[in-house]
Amino acid sequence: QKEVEQDPGPLSVPEGAIVSLNCTYSNSAFQYFMWYRQYSRKGPELLMYTYSSGNKEDGRFTAQVDKSSKYISLFIRDSQPSDSATYLCAMSAGTSYGKLTFGQGTILTVHP
């Protein structure tokens, strides 16, 4: 069993839809939770960062962490074609060198 599970999709939605992306994990030591966005043939860019449980909102993006269920989510409101990318969840137990464990990534396409 992988430490982090993420549905690879692909997920296709119309412009303006609310998108929900999810990851589950098994390692209870994870404390830091991130969402990265990766456009085709580019490096990942940090989208959201959350420490421990709770919600965090940034513009159209909301990240949720439920440590009791070992479940994290990313919501995208009013999705745009420019949101089409692969979304990677990543987690860290807080080691001194910040090792990240990634999910497989979910491919999202937002069509006009």
Next chain:
Amino acid sequence: DAMVIQNPRYQVTQFGKPVTLSCSQTLNHNVMYWYQQKSSQAPKLLFHYYDKDFNNEADTPDNFQSRRPNTSFCFLDIRSPGLGDAAMYLCATSRGGFGETQYFGPGTRLLVL
């Protein structure tokens, strides 16, 4: 702008021919990482440098080596590339410390013929 730069963006090599990928950073970060990402897969950490201290992941093949001559530069050497080493190689940096964010470069796509 402070950033992570990778060169080249695309690299073609022959089976068994050594290849070196380059990463530089202007963020003055303590930690530099190398990841391998195959198509539709999660990035896989190969190794990292915390300052001059090199740390290999347990499952990183011996075929992969790294050098960090100074704070700004880090190199990934693949001594004898095989067809299975074709992938995107990502360099990332962080300040180090608990929960610090990693910043990624654009990646180098390696093709092995």
